[in-house]
Amino acid sequence: MATGARHTDRREDALSRERIVDAAVELLDIAGESGLTFRALSAQLKTGPGAIYWHVANKSELLDAATDAVLSAATTGDHAGSPAERIRAVALGLFDAIDQHPWLAPQLANNPWKSVTLQLFDRVGQQVQALGVPSPAQFTSASALMIYILGAAGQNAANAANARTQQPDGDRAALLETESAAWERLDRAGYPFLHDIAAQFREHDDRAQFLAGVDLILAGITALRPQG
Incomplete structure (x- = not known):
């Protein structure tokens, strides 16, 4: 039981909000907004929708996070x-x-x-x-x-x-x-x-x-x- 718990912890740690947002950006680049679904994202991340919802509440929040990530990288800096x-x-x-x-x-x-x-x-x-x-x-x-x-x-x-x-x-x-x-x-x-x-x-x-x-x-x- 302890070994299984450690495995679950490692899996949850690996699925971070950053990884989810990065995967969302990849999907958006390929298929646009209509192609960004939690089912497609789950398949890409090889996890269940519930694990994604733990980090992101809904598609609107995910789109906002993807937009923030791309634009922050592109327009910030000295x-x-x-x-x-x-x-x-x-x-x-x-x-x-x-x-x-x-x-x-x-x-x-x-x-x-x-x-x-x-x-x-x-x-x-x-x-x-x-x-x-x-x-x-x-x-x-x-x-x-x-x-x-x-x-x-x-x-x-x-x-x-x-x-x-x-x-x-x-x-x-x-x-x-x-x-x-x-x-x-x-x-x-x-x-x-x-x-x-x-x-x-x-x-x-x-x-x-x-x-x-x-x-x-x-x-x-x-x-x-x-x-x-």
Whole structure:
């Protein structure tokens, strides 16, 4: 009986909350939110659902924990440089995390006031303050950055998912060529702008474009600082 108890203790110790969250992230990456079930998680961890419920109350808590784990790893750390460079580092960390884990985008969009999102907002806001933005404009400035960062990163993830559907072999260049050619075939009188930028779209880099957007917003924010 004592030997069996020791074996049970070792098994319970091995099944930690961290292991469960790591396995949940793997499932989410493979199958998305709909594929994350306690049955699938139990099979992956080779345990029963009851053992998982001991550490995590429900799927909502598990999704929150998985989101926190991925974003904390991607956006925390001591970033050197100016406040603007620190904002870029946080933005790119988030962009890359959502690009690698597309299920993050709807989690952040549907739960904008969860702790991890608030932490990101606070980090961006601190750097907005460090830029010398006047107090009345700090909330709007930080909000504009967060809305762009979350929205653009989420849209990139959605575009990537659509691209995989249209181009299963992952040939992004071929997809961009197809899309830009379609723009060029549109009626110029009705779509003059799309005709003008079709060549740029064909060769653009999503990550570089995202960062350029951050820089545009930063340029507007820094213009708010008192002159002199």
